[in-house]
Amino acid sequence: xxxxxxxxxxxxxxxxxxxxxxxxxxxxxxxxxxxxxxxxxxxxxxxxxxxxxxxxxxxxxxxxxxxxxxxxxxxxxxxxxxxxxxxxxxxxxxxxxxxxxxxxxxxxxxxxxxxxxxxxxxxxxxxxxxxxxxxxxxxxxxxxxxxxxxxxxxxxxxxxxxxxxxxxxxxxxxxxxxxxxxxxxxxxxxxxxxxxxxxxxxxxxxxxxxxxxxxxxxxxxxxxxxxxxxxxxxxxxxxxxxxxxxxxxxxxxxxxxxxxxxxxxxxxxxxxxxxxxxxxxxxxxxxxxxxxxxxxxxxxxxxxxxxxxxxxxxxxxxxxxxxxxxxxxxxxxxxxxxxxxxxxxxxxxxxxxxxxxxxxxxxxxxxxxxxxxxxxxxxxxxxxxxxxxxxxxxxxxxxxxxxxxxxxxxxxxxxx
Amino acid sequence: xxxxxxxxxxxxxxxxxxxxxxxxxxxxxxxxxxxxxxxxxxxxxxxxxxxxxxxxxxxxxxxxxxxxxxxxxxxxxxxxxxxxxxxxxxxxxxxxxxxxxxxxxxxxxxxxxxxxxxxxxxxxxxxxxxxxxxxxxxxxxxxxxxxxxxxxxxxxxxxxxxxxxxxxxxxxxxxxxxxxxxxxxxxxxxxxxxxxxxxxxxxxxxxxxxxxxxxxxxxxxxxxxxxxxxxxxxxxxxxxxxxxxxxxxxxxxxxxxxxxxxxxxxxxxxxxxxxxxxxxxxxxxxxxxxxxxxxxxxxxxxxxxxxxxxxxxxxxxxxxxxxxxxxxxxxxxxxxxxxxxxxxxxxxxxxxxxxxxxxxxxxxxxxxxxxxxxxxxxxxxxxxxxxxxxxxxxxxxxxxxxxxxxxxxxxxxxxx
Numbered sequence: 001x002x003x004x005x006x007x008x009x010x011x012x013x014x015x016x017x018x019x020x021x022x023x024x025x026x027x028x029x030x031x032x033x034x035x036x037x038x039x040x041x042x043x044x045x046x047x048x049x050x051x052x053x054x055x056x057x058x059x060x061x062x063x064x065x066x067x068x069x070x071x072x073x074x075x076x077x078x079x080x081x082x083x084x085x086x087x088x089x090x091x092x093x094x095x096x097x098x099x100x101x102x103x104x105x106x107x108x109x110x111x112x113x114x115x116x117x118x119x120x121x122x123x124x125x126x127x128x129x130x131x132x133x134x135x136x137x138x139x140x141x142x143x144x145x146x147x148x149x150x151x152x153x154x155x156x157x158x159x160x161x162x163x164x165x166x167x168x169x170x171x172x173x174x175x176x177x178x179x180x181x182x183x184x185x186x187x188x189x190x191x192x193x194x195x196x197x198x199x200x201x202x203x204x205x206x207x208x209x210x211x212x213x214x215x216x217x218x219x220x221x222x223x224x225x226x227x228x229x230x231x232x233x234x235x236x237x238x239x240x241x242x243x244x245x246x247x248x249x250x251x252x253x254x255x256x257x258x259x260x261x262x263x264x265x266x267x268x269x270x271x272x273x274x275x276x277x278x279x280x281x282x283x284x285x286x287x288x289x290x291x292x293x294x295x296x297x298x299x300x301x302x303x304x305x306x307x308x309x310x311x312x313x314x315x316x317x318x319x320x321x322x323x324x325x326x327x328x329x330x331x332x333x334x335x336x337x338x339x340x341x342x343x344x345x346x347x348x349x350x351x352x353x354x355x356x357x358x359x360x361x362x363x364x365x366x367x368x369x370x371x372x373x374x375x376x377x378x379x380x381x382x383x384x385x386x387x388x389x390x391x392x393x394x395x396x397x398x399x400x401x402x403x404x405x406x407x408x409x410x411x412x413x414x415x416x
Numbered sequence: 417x418x419x420x421x422x423x424x425x426x427x428x429x430x431x432x433x434x435x436x437x438x439x440x441x442x443x444x445x446x447x448x449x450x451x452x453x454x455x456x457x458x459x460x461x462x463x464x465x466x467x468x469x470x471x472x473x474x475x476x477x478x479x480x481x482x483x484x485x486x487x488x489x490x491x492x493x494x495x496x497x498x499x500x501x502x503x504x505x506x507x508x509x510x511x512x513x514x515x516x517x518x519x520x521x522x523x524x525x526x527x528x529x530x531x532x533x534x535x536x537x538x539x540x541x542x543x544x545x546x547x548x549x550x551x552x553x554x555x556x557x558x559x560x561x562x563x564x565x566x567x568x569x570x571x572x573x574x575x576x577x578x579x580x581x582x583x584x585x586x587x588x589x590x591x592x593x594x595x596x597x598x599x600x601x602x603x604x605x606x607x608x609x610x611x612x613x614x615x616x617x618x619x620x621x622x623x624x625x626x627x628x629x630x631x632x633x634x635x636x637x638x639x640x641x642x643x644x645x646x647x648x649x650x651x652x653x654x655x656x657x658x659x660x661x662x663x664x665x666x667x668x669x670x671x672x673x674x675x676x677x678x679x680x681x682x683x684x685x686x687x688x689x690x691x692x693x694x695x696x697x698x699x700x701x702x703x704x705x706x707x708x709x710x711x712x713x714x715x716x717x718x719x720x721x722x723x724x725x726x727x728x729x730x731x732x733x734x735x736x737x738x739x740x741x742x743x744x745x746x747x748x749x750x751x752x753x754x755x756x757x758x759x760x761x762x763x764x765x766x767x768x769x770x771x772x773x774x775x776x777x778x779x780x781x782x783x784x785x786x787x788x789x790x791x792x793x794x795x796x797x798x799x800x801x802x803x804x805x806x807x808x809x810x811x812x813x814x815x816x817x818x819x820x821x822x823x824x825x826x827x828x829x830x831x832x
Contacts, residue, residue, distance in 0.1 A: 019750075023773060104795055108784060117806050118776065196631070200806050215612070219632055221807040242829040249831035334435075356824045357439060360534065368524060368827030377832070378823070379520055390533050390616050390820035391637040392808035404806035407794070408772045411784030413658040415665035416793070 007191035011198035017176035018144035026093035037082040039167035050159035081132040116142030117200040125206035128156040141402035148181040193218035225385035228258035228340035233329040235346035236267040243345040250370040263319040292321040341373040362395035423607035427614035433592035434560035442509035453498040455583035466575035497548040532558030533616040541622035544572040557818035564597040609634035641801035644674035644756035651762035652683040659761040666786040679735040708737040757789040778811035
């Protein structure tokens with residue numbers, strides 16, 4: 001059977017399973033999530049053995065230490081997965097929420113209700129925890145999920161999905177609400193992207209290349225996630241100590257994530273006072289600064305090129321420039337931003353308001369680290385990714401963002 | 417200059433104009449809408465002359481009377497357009513609405529605000545009123561719009577857009593918030609569909625073929641609209657007089673629209689009683705019935721094929737079948753529905769609840785005509801189309817559906 005046909009088959013099974021799951025009550029879904037968490041704990045040894053095979057293969061292939069680390073599971077990482085599932089149990093069920101309701105002038109009762117999408121496709125890279133997170137979030141929001149992880153995590157993902165399916169089935173829901181997409185090649189990703197009508201939405205999570213290719217090739221609607229070329233702009237009216245703290249935190253608290261800062265812009269009026277302190281603090285934290293002429297006057301600062309303004313380093317590097325004013329900062333951000341998170345440090349209310357209004361991004365932060373753009377930090381309790389597109393969801397996506405709506409209109413023989 | 421380059425140029429200008437429009441207040445936008453309505457009235461003769469040229473060309477080309485009628489403007493149709501614009505003035509501005517807000521445990525203030533998409537592309541067929549409706553809805557929701565109407569309405573659209581741009585500009589907003597997409601060929605549609613990054617969302621309105629091609633080819637996110645293979649299911653517990661009224665109204669009140677009924681399903685237990693009355697009533701209204709064996713026993717009923725279950729006739733034709741029970745009705749609808757509007761006629765609460773829960777459509781109507789799925793009927797005051805997809809908007813799309821959101825998060829030096 002061709003990969004195309006195999007993917008169509010799993011998608012068709014997901015569709016049937018989704019119809020059953022869509023009708024499950026919150027109590028049923030929560031019990032299934034608890035059963036999955038218990039099963040992952042019970043079968044920890046089996047999962048770690050499968051993961052060890054992936055890690056061994058990755059090391060034999062000469063994979064970088066960072067990627068091997070992200071791939072590696074241990075009992076504490078399995079514990080984090082099961083904690084995540086139990087946290088989902090505590091969250092309200094988005095399905096059935098009445099979003100809008102009215103009795104129309106003619107007496108028709110109009111209700112707009114949240115309903116699951118149906119079938120969600122996830123395409124993602126190395127971390128096996130995404131397998132469990134995605135399965136949990138999709139299950140709680142009533143969606144069947146098709147998981148296409150990376151081939152490097154294949155054994156881990158197979159073991160995790162086996163355990164999850166077993167728990168779901170014992171519990172009485174169809175195992176096919178959680179399935180791996182067959183095939184390791186790009187062909188299977190392609191088949192998933194072309195399964196319009198069977199798959200309702202695709203969520204790619206990973207590097208810019210992966211996301212771009214899904215956006216370009218998919219006929220299934222896509223929620224674009226994650227590429228973050230995030231800026232911190234220090235306004236003339238900023239508290240400079242606060243500015244240094246926010247920049248260092250935004251850049252270094254965790255570097256490999258999409259909400260880390262990648263560029264800093266400084267108002268010319270405070271450059272003389274701020275730059276020496278900022279350069280010191282960043283360099284002390286191990287950050288390489290790729291600066292414009294004003295920054296490059298400092299020791300150890302590398303001269304920036306246009307490429308630097310566009311780069312999501314995801315590492316201890318930051319681009320830095322002095323701008324003549326707030327308007328120029330907004331222009332720079334408009335040109336180079338990926339629309340993820342942009343921050344301003346200022347004590348000036350008018351500047352904060354203008355920045356928040358004119359900067360076009362999923363999140364605008366005022367006097368706070370870019371690292372706060374996160375479903376957990378926002379209080380959503382769970383996050384399937386951070387959308388950088390404007391359609392459907394923008395910013396951190398929790399359970400609510402994994403639903404669609406349906407109108408139910410009730411009359412007593414109404415005709416037009 | 418190539419068409420590709422010309423489309424990129426108008427899209428780039430739209431992007432700049434959108435940045436200005438996004439900051440306009442409701443008062444400014446409402447004043448601009450009023451100015452447009454006044455200008456369309458003032459320049460009515462010019463618009464009718466341009467339209468006459470389109471109509472003449474269409475007639476010379478042997479275009480069908482129905483399409484020529486849809487293309488034709490007169491002063492009453494211009495009046496309907498200006499009424500629509502004035503109705504928009506009365507509607508609240510969706511931009512700036514706080515959708516969600518919270519003060520987080522760490523004191524960060526989180527607000528999720530409605531913001532415009534930016535640039536909206538409309539691809540549509542003959543009716544010139546869509547030009548004015550789309551321009552008005554996009555302007556009120558703060559979006560620049562790129563209009564790609566059909567070549568048959570080119571002169572009308574050019575005249576309308578000239579008048580609109582003039583009014584917008586005199587008022588002080590950039591004229592480029594409303595632009596026609598240059599070029600008559602498919603090449604210009606293609607360029608628009610590939611303008612990802614410049615155009616935020618595309619809304620195709622028209623026949624199934626147009627919509628399918630946009631969905632398949634576009635890299636710009638699309639909101640799929642309008643194909644409606646709508647069913648009316650008559651349950652065992654239905655009031656049969658009500659059922660006949662609802663079916664006749666759903667089918668015949670207006671046939672060329674996406675919320676007209678195209679199929680009727682009848683529970684076997686009421687078939688003997690209902691079918692003679694229903695066949696009579698539909699035939700008296702001029703409807704040709706394409707029926708299964710039970711229906712085909714009646715004079716004048718044509719035997720249905722599988723094609724009939726799938727067909728959106730948009731005419732005085734309806735497919736009709738008897739089903740053994742509610743479950744079979746839901747299965748039939750699941751197989752053939754386009755996910756637009758599905759109706760049940762029943763007095764049985766459990767049947768109504770099951771139908772509403774299990775039928776996967778933008779709108780489920782209980783004891784009401786399918787013709788009610790409409791932005792105007794739902795009380796939205798304006799409608800840019802009816803979405804049949806699940807991402808972002810589902811069902812009639814008003815001003816709210818033409819917006820995205822942005823998080824604004826305010827702290828006083830918060831770091832993680």
